[in-house]
Amino acid sequence: MGHDIFEITINAIKLIVCFLIIVQAVPVLVWAERRGSAFIQNRLGPNRIGPLGLLQLAADAVKFFFKEEFAPANAVKFLYYAAPIFALIPATVAFAAIPLGAPVQWNEHIFRLQGYEINVGIVFILAVSSLAPYSILMAGWGSGNKYALMGALRASAQVISYELALGLSIVGMIMTYGTFNLSEMIQAQQAPLSYSLLGFTLPLNFLPAWGIFYQPLGAILFFAASFAESNRLPFDLAEGEAELVAGFHVEYGGFKMLLFFIGEYGHMIVASALMVLFYFGGYVIPGIPMETLNQWALEHAPDANFASLLAGLITLVCFLVKVVVFLWIFIQVRWTLPRFRYDQLMDLGWKTMLPWALFNTILTATLIYVAHL
Amino acid sequence: MTADVFLFWFLAIVTLAGGLTTIMITNPIYSALSLAFTMVGVSALFVTLNAYFLAGVQLIVYAGAVTVLFVMVLMMFDLKHEVTAFTRGKISGMVKSGIVAVLAGILVGSISLTTDIFSKSGAAPEAVIGGDTTKELGKVLFSKYIFGFEALGILLLMVAIGAVALARSKGGTHAKQ
Amino acid sequence: MPSSDLFLEVGLSHYLVLSAILFVAGMAGVLLRRNAIVILMSVELMLNAVNLSFVAFSHYMGQMDGQIMVFFVMTIAAAEVSVGLAILVSIFKRYKEVNIRFFEHLKG
Amino acid sequence: MPLGGVIFITIFVAIFGVVILFAASLFGTRKYDSVKFESYECGIPVQEKKDTKISVKFYLTAILFILFDIEIIFMYPWATTFRDFIKSGEGGYVFISMLVFLAIFIFGLFWEVKSKALEWE
Numbered sequence: 001m002g003h004d005i006f007e008i009t010i011n012a013i014k015l016i017v018c019f020l021i022i023v024q025a026v027p028v029l030v031w032a033e034r035r036g037s038a039f040i041q042n043r044l045g046p047n048r049i050g051p052l053g054l055l056q057l058a059a060d061a062v063k064f065f066f067k068e069e070f071a072p073a074n075a076v077k078f079l080y081y082a083a084p085i086f087a088l089i090p091a092t093v094a095f096a097a098i099p100l101g102a103p104v105q106w107n108e109h110i111f112r113l114q115g116y117e118i119n120v121g122i123v124f125i126l127a128v129s130s131l132a133p134y135s136i137l138m139a140g141w142g143s144g145n146k147y148a149l150m151g152a153l154r155a156s157a158q159v160i161s162y163e164l165a166l167g168l169s170i171v172g173m174i175m176t177y178g179t180f181n182l183s184e185m186i187q188a189q190q191a192p193l194s195y196s197l198l199g200f201t202l203p204l205n206f207l208p209a210w211g212i213f214y215q216p217l218g219a220i221l222f223f224a225a226s227f228a229e230s231n232r233l234p235f236d237l238a239e240g241e242a243e244l245v246a247g248f249h250v251e252y253g254g255f256k257m258l259l260f261f262i263g264e265y266g267h268m269i270v271a272s273a274l275m276v277l278f279y280f281g282g283y284v285i286p287g288i289p290m291e292t293l294n295q296w297a298l299e300h301a302p303d304a305n306f307a308s309l310l311a312g313l314i315t316l317v318c319f320l321v322k323v324v325v326f327l328w329i330f331i332q333v334r335w336t337l338p339r340f341r342y343d344q345l346m347d348l349g350w351k352t353m354l355p356w357a358l359f360n361t362i363l364t365a366t367l368i369y370v371a372h373l
Numbered sequence: 374m375t376a377d378v379f380l381f382w383f384l385a386i387v388t389l390a391g392g393l394t395t396i397m398i399t400n401p402i403y404s405a406l407s408l409a410f411t412m413v414g415v416s417a418l419f420v421t422l423n424a425y426f427l428a429g430v431q432l433i434v435y436a437g438a439v440t441v442l443f444v445m446v447l448m449m450f451d452l453k454h455e456v457t458a459f460t461r462g463k464i465s466g467m468v469k470s471g472i473v474a475v476l477a478g479i480l481v482g483s484i485s486l487t488t489d490i491f492s493k494s495g496a497a498p499e500a501v502i503g504g505d506t507t508k509e510l511g512k513v514l515f516s517k518y519i520f521g522f523e524a525l526g527i528l529l530l531m532v533a534i535g536a537v538a539l540a541r542s543k544g545g546t547h548a549k550q
Numbered sequence: 551m552p553s554s555d556l557f558l559e560v561g562l563s564h565y566l567v568l569s570a571i572l573f574v575a576g577m578a579g580v581l582l583r584r585n586a587i588v589i590l591m592s593v594e595l596m597l598n599a600v601n602l603s604f605v606a607f608s609h610y611m612g613q614m615d616g617q618i619m620v621f622f623v624m625t626i627a628a629a630e631v632s633v634g635l636a637i638l639v640s641i642f643k644r645y646k647e648v649n650i651r652f653f654e655h656l657k658g
Numbered sequence: 659m660p661l662g663g664v665i666f667i668t669i670f671v672a673i674f675g676v677v678i679l680f681a682a683s684l685f686g687t688r689k690y691d692s693v694k695f696e697s698y699e700c701g702i703p704v705q706e707k708k709d710t711k712i713s714v715k716f717y718l719t720a721i722l723f724i725l726f727d728i729e730i731i732f733m734y735p736w737a738t739t740f741r742d743f744i745k746s747g748e749g750g751y752v753f754i755s756m757l758v759f760l761a762i763f764i765f766g767l768f769w770e771v772k773s774k775a776l777e778w779e
Contacts, residue, residue, distance in 0.1 A: 396582070401588055430621070473577055
């Protein structure tokens with residue numbers, strides 16, 4: 001984790017902060033979702049407690065805390081309690097691998113604004129998120145309820161089906177950048193945009209070389225698949241109320257329910273962050289290269305350490321703003337589209353998105369090959 | 374004791390505990406979950422050996438796919454009450470355990486006898502692959518082992534067809550009552 | 551290898567011994583368990599142990615071939631599990647039984 | 659090595675979860691009766707879940723997922739090294755061999771769709 005005690009301490013703090021970001025984002029997102037849905041549906045939403053209903057979050061937390069502790073009689077106790085705890089882990093571990101801002105240079109130490117730097121970042125994040133079905137299956141089996149079990153099987157079948165489309169849709173992107181490393185991807189997206197094919201070059205200098213301009217189809221597929229991965233509407237078949245009551249967490253309440261919520265919103269945050277990273281330039285401010293920003297920070301800070309810290313914080317804010325935009329799209333979509341039927345969902349995953357992702361891969365490979373002839 | 378050594382012993386103990394739980398515990402669901410735990414441990418051991426990409430693949434394929442399949446099948450079968458998890462028959466059980474113990478002894482003994490050969494003939498610590506092995510892996514896979522790669526593609530196709538055929542044999546898509 | 555270094559210096563033989571123990575554990579599972587699904591799991595455990603020794607050799611010998619082999623082994627393991635479980639499911643659908651001793655009586 | 663960090667955060671989150679569930683269990687009213695412990699069943703008496711029919715489709719989907727997942731994993735090393743191969747002049751060879759692999763993939767997918775293995779009635 002580091003070479004000396006200072007570095008180890010800072011790294012441990014960073015990891016805990018990453019976790020707290022996810023935990024703290026959830027009440028804010030829940031509030032945004034309730035206000036946003038009210039706005040979309042021409043209602044008021046929570047507005048009684050505190051300014052704009054903001055204290056509703058605290059009230060909810062207190063309410064959850066005083067809920068009765070209880071497990072159904074025919075539950076498998078160990079799995080029943082382990083499932084919500086395990087629901088937190090994949091999202092947190094994946095989120096900690098995402099670079100949130102430019103690295104900060106403090107004397108001889110370099111601190112990256114991320115939990116840990118992993119040189120096969122994408123594979124790591126995919127691998128960790130592929131562990132998510134366990135929590136669902138444990139909850140479904142542990143509850144000892146047939147609705148929970150049905151919901152868990154549906155949810156995990158959905159998650160693994162869309163994992164295929166998710167995994168395949170980023171192959172083209174990996175090919176474009178030629179790396180698995182997330183930091184190198186951000187580096188690659190800083191240059192101005194230019195298309196080159198068969199010796200001709202079309203410079204579009206007013207646009208940054210973001211992945212979305214090279215991989216529009218891949219970006220759409222990735223974003224759609226990540227909706228399904230985080231069990232959000234229109235893909236929330238796991239908890240189709242009409243036929244399955246609440247899916248795999250029907251027997252859960254209080255803080256156990258809240259932990260599932262944190263896991264679900266955590267997946268949403270990771271998906272938005274990945275979207276920003278892969279296709280929208282990461283933490284770099286559009287139009288302002290990192291050199292300009294560093295120069296500006298040097299002029300406005302007392303010394304190099306603080307200048308680096310300032311630049312890091314600005315990029316962090318920029319990254320969070322971009323992520324918030326995508327989180328809002330998640331919320332907007334949830335309150336706009338109706339739910340699929342289960343067979344439609346599976347058809348979309350296997351027969352529509354997978355072939356299109358394949359097409360995207362072949363097209364990208366062909367274009368890259370032709371461009372280098 | 375450096376951090377790397379500590380990490381190895383930690384992971385070794387964790388992985389072994391997972392592996393032993395898999396074969397000792399009588400409830401198959403717990404067996405499958407501890408198998409997943411073992412897979413995660415092995416993947417972490419791959420990371421200590423600098424095989425980053427393989428560690429990720431191990432997680433995706435084994436922990437994220439194969440063991441999920443096990444868990445799903447077990448949940449479908451609903452095998453909660455399994456009275457006889459282990460083989461009956463004391464003598465045959467003893468014979469089998471004895472065979473296993475002998476094999477363990479032979480393996481460990483042969484490893485401790487032959488490691489000197491490897492450390493002398495083979496690589497000095499400098500030759501150990503360090504850093505990013507992912508691109509290297511891709512280069513070797515797509516030049517030297519390209520035929521095996523295509524053959525595996527065919528194999529997977531065959532297995533997909535065979536598994537579908539098997540799953541639908543007799544009795545349609547629903548379990549018989 | 552001197553015994554004082556046994557715990558302080560991790561080398562190839564450590565990984566090999568670990569992999570051997572895992573392999574033997576898997577083999578014990580195959581021999582001693584009766585549930586056919588658990589037997590398949592034990593086979594997976596054995597394959598994992600082999601993978602570990604492949605990667606260890608690859609690392610300490612400085613060659614990539616071991617890692618490629620692991621790739622292939624993983625594929626074959628997944629194929630084996632798919633077919634194995636498909637067979638088990640179709641047997642279970644007919645006879646409601648996964649005991650390995652029961653399979654001896656299957657004929658024709 | 660990032661592994662220490664991964665293990666640290668995993669254990670931290672697990673401990674956090676345990677602590678918070680334990681703390682929450684200390685508060686709250688407790689008024690139990692036998693009905694409360696029954697599984698949720700829409701108001702009717704609980705039925706034994708012995709004969710829960712679960713479609714084999716779920717498991718078939720999982721099998722097909724494993725097989726296609728591995729094929730996708732195989733594309734990852736190719737995707738990272740494709741540009742390097744083009745630079746070293748072996749691009750055409752690798753491109754063709756990958757197209758063959760993709761053709762096998764597409765044939766498999768086509769066959770699964772054709773054989774109605776992916777049909778959810």
